[in-house]
Amino acid sequence: MRYRIAGFAALAVAAWLLPYGLDSYAIHVVNVIILFALLAVGLGLAMGVGGQVNLAQVAFFGVGAYATAILTTEAGLGFWVSAVLAVAATAAIGLLVGTPALRIQSHYLGIVTLGLALAFTNWVTNAQVAGGAEGISNIPVPTLPGVDLSNEYLFYYLELIVLAGGLVFGEFVVRTGLGRRMRAMRDDALAAGALGAEVPMLRMTAFLLASVYGGVAGVLYAGLIRYVAPESFGIANMFLLLAMVIIGGRQSLIGCVVGAVGLSVVRELLVDHPTYAQVAYGSVVVLTVVFAPTGLAGLPRRIRAAVGRRGAVAGRLGPFQPYERGDAPPADAPAVLRADDVHMSFRGLKALDGVTLTVRQGEIRGIVGPNGSGKTTLFNVISGLYRPTGGRVEFGGRDVTGLPPYRLARAGISRTFQNLRLFGDLTVRENILVALDRSRTVDGWRYLLRPLSVVRGDRRLRARADEVLDRYGLTAFAGQPPRSLPYGTQRRVEIARAVAARPRLLLLDEPAAGLNGDEVRQLGEMVRSIRDSGITVVVIEHNMGLVMSLCEHITVLASGAVIAEGSPAEVAAAPAVIEAYLGDSMSTDDVELPTEVNR
Numbered sequence: 210m211r212y213r214i215a216g217f218a219a220l221a222v223a224a225w226l227l228p229y230g231l232d233s234y235a236i237h238v239v240n241v242i243i244l245f246a247l248l249a250v251g252l253g254l255a256m257g258v259g260g261q262v263n264l265a266q267v268a269f270f271g272v273g274a275y276a277t278a279i280l281t282t283e284a285g286l287g288f289w290v291s292a293v294l295a296v297a298a299t300a301a302i303g304l305l306v307g308t309p310a311l312r313i314q315s316h317y318l319g320i321v322t323l324g325l326a327l328a329f330t331n332w333v334t335n336a337q338v339a340g341g342a343e344g345i346s347n348i349p350v351p352t353l354p355g356v357d358l359s360n361e362y363l364f365y366y367l368e369l370i371v372l373a374g375g376l377v378f379g380e381f382v383v384r385t386g387l388g389r390r391m392r393a394m395r396d397d398a399l400a401a402g403a404l405g406a407e408v409p410m411l412r413m414t415a416f417l418l419a420s421v422y423g424g425v426a427g428v429l430y431a432g433l434i435r436y437v438a439p440e441s442f443g444i445a446n447m448f449l450l451l452a453m454v455i456i457g458g459r460q461s462l463i464g465c466v467v468g469a470v471g472l473s474v475v476r477e478l479l480v481d482h483p484t485y486a487q488v489a490y491g492s493v494v495v496l497t498v499v500f501a502p503t504g505l506a507g508l509p510r511r512i513r514a515a516v517g518r519r520g521a522v523a524g525r526l527g528p529f530q531p532y533e534r535g536d537a538p539p540a541d542a543p544a545v546l547r548a549d550d551v552h553m554s555f556r557g558l559k560a561l562d563g564v565t566l567t568v569r570q571g572e573i574r575g576i577v578g579p580n581g582s583g584k585t586t587l588f589n590v591i592s593g594l595y596r597p598t599g600g601r602v603e604f605g606g607r608d609v610t611g612l613p614p615y616r617l618a619r620a621g622i623s624r625t626f627q628n629l630r631l632f633g634d635l636t637v638r639e640n641i642l643v644a645l646d647r648s649r650t651v652d653g654w655r656y657l658l659r660p661l662s663v664v665r666g667d668r669r670l671r672a673r674a675d676e677v678l679d680r681y682g683l684t685a686f687a688g689q690p691p692r693s694l695p696y697g698t699q700r701r702v703e704i705a706r707a708v709a710a711r712p713r714l715l716l717l718d719e720p721a722a723g724l725n726g727d728e729v730r731q732l733g734e735m736v737r738s739i740r741d742s743g744i745t746v747v748v749i750e751h752n753m754g755l756v757m758s759l760c761e762h763i764t765v766l767a768s769g770a771v772i773a774e775g776s777p778a779e780v781a782a783a784p785a786v787i788e789a790y791l792g793d794s795m796s797t798d799d800v801e802l803p804t805e806v807n808r
């Protein structure tokens with residue numbers, strides 16, 4: 210830490226002294242590089258942190274620059290008033306460009322944002338108000354009392370301060386709740402939603418952040434160059450910017466700056482050889498993607514991980530510390546969950562065919578059935594991943610049919626997944642933090658206006674996360690990415706994460722899959738303790754030994770319909786169940802299933 214602070218201090222001093230060694234051309238180049246760095250940080254926030262492909266970043270830059278140009282020259286407003294309006298306009302455009310992200314993702318989103326960016330260059334090339342192909346000149350010099358900003362040496366310091374502010378703010382976002390939820394969404398949007406992260410709002414926030422950085426860079430560009438023309442905001446610069454972010458490392462904001470500086474220097478060196486320049490950028494990008502997919506900034510971590518894998522001793526999984534017992538629910542406890550005649554069809558295939566089910570408060574309910582009988586689909590409907598094609602789901606007496614996962618999670622439904630959906634690039638502690646964090650994305654204004662309250666809130670969450678880690682014996686792995694852990698430990702992290710969301714109803718999808726005998730026994734104790742703390746549990750499981758010993762009630766599904774329900778003994782004796790898949794081998798005192806179902 211001390212080295213890091215010393216490093217930053219040395220860098221700050223070097224940056225402050227830099228203009229003293231530069232001629233007037235070089236300082237101009239540096240000023241342009243800083244603008245690219247600011248753009249790259251914005252792009253890094255949207256793409257690297259939020260996982261949203263955004264090929265409109267240079268268009269945001271253009272909107273900021275053009276809005277400043279138009280407002281100062283045609284509307285006659287002062288530079289700074291125009292600047293504020295220009296950034297607001299860019300933010301509005303950013304939200305507009307982000308709207309498609311609510312429906313489409315990955316390369317499709319890339320195509321749409323690129324299309325919108327091209328539409329922008331087309332518009333400015335043809336619109337009279339934007340000066341057509343000639344652009345707009347005579348933008349006034351920004352005024353600052355006592356500072357002559359027509360002097361590029363002084364403009365450098367303005368840019369430097371803005372870039373430093375942008376970096377600090379970006380890092381602040383990345384390392385606290387908002388950025389953590391965005392990173393969780395990037396790693397696994399589905400799991401993030403199931404833990405209460407408001408995925409649509411987070412996607413819009415990613416575009417909002419990118420556009421604000423783009424807008425600010427645009428304003429500075431207008432003030433620096435005092436002339437705007439369409440070619441500065443075209444596709445060539447967009448790809449250059451993209452290359453900067455990929456080379457530097459999109460998941461690290463510092464990496465984005467490094468990429469911007471590095472590639473700009475290469476561009477400057479190759480300025481007399483434009484043909485080779487394009488080939489050079491392309492080659493560097495390809496080499497980076499192949500040999501350092503996390504970019505230059507990711508290299509130290511990869512090296513550390515590689516060395517650590519050889520040398521370090523893995524931490525030990527501690528024992529689970531049971532929860533304190535809550536009050537036992539009364540015998541006539543109300544229903545927490547009610548599914549009423551739920552249907553779910555996939556292009557004609559009936560995965561659920563009129564499932565009706567009531568789960569009372571304080572129960573541990575087992576859901577069993579042959580492969581493909583609709584168990585996971587039922588969970589997906591209850592947790593909002595699928596909107597049922599028919600029927601109704603009630604939670605806590607309220608109709609919640611078709612609500613999005615994040616709303617159901619916030620209402621008190623939490624779940625795990627059959628194939629583990631941990632956030633791979635977050636640490637174990639951060640995985641827990643995402644679940645603990647209930648702040649609303651719309652409260653993101655606090656980052657600007659009440660940053661200290663954000664910091665305090667995050668500190669409280671971290672203390673609670675440490676308690677959760679301690680209870681589940683995971684403290685030794687707190688700082689590690691989950692994928693480095695043994696499978697059984699990962700399963701435990703997922704359960705800890707689901708319970709950290711403080712649900713009233715916990716859905717566990719095959720929690721014993723892949724566990725050894727001792728781990729299954731521990732799992733049983735864990736689930737019982739979770740229930741005793743006051744959380745109702747529904748568990749899908751193929752391990753019949755576990756189901757029979759753990760669940761008071763079992764629902765059996767076959768071909769998407771409930772074929773039996775009752776106590777373990779009743780279910781085991783039901784002829785329909787035996788016929789459906791359990792076979793004669795099933796009885797209450799012989800609970801092992803044939804190997805193909807006992808996994």
Ligand SMILES: Nc1ncnc2c1ncn2[C@@H]1O[C@H](COP(=O)(O)OP(=O)(O)OP(=O)(O)O)[C@@H](O)[C@H]1O
Nearest residue numbers: 555558560578579580581582583584585586587627
């Ligand atoms: N998204 C989907 N698109 C198309 N078909 C689906 C989809 N999800 C599930 N199905 C189909 O619905 C049926 C029920 O699947 P589901 O995963 O719910 O069964 P399951 O009882 O959980 O099975 P398993 O025990 O193997 O996990 C299967 O035939 C499956 O192929």
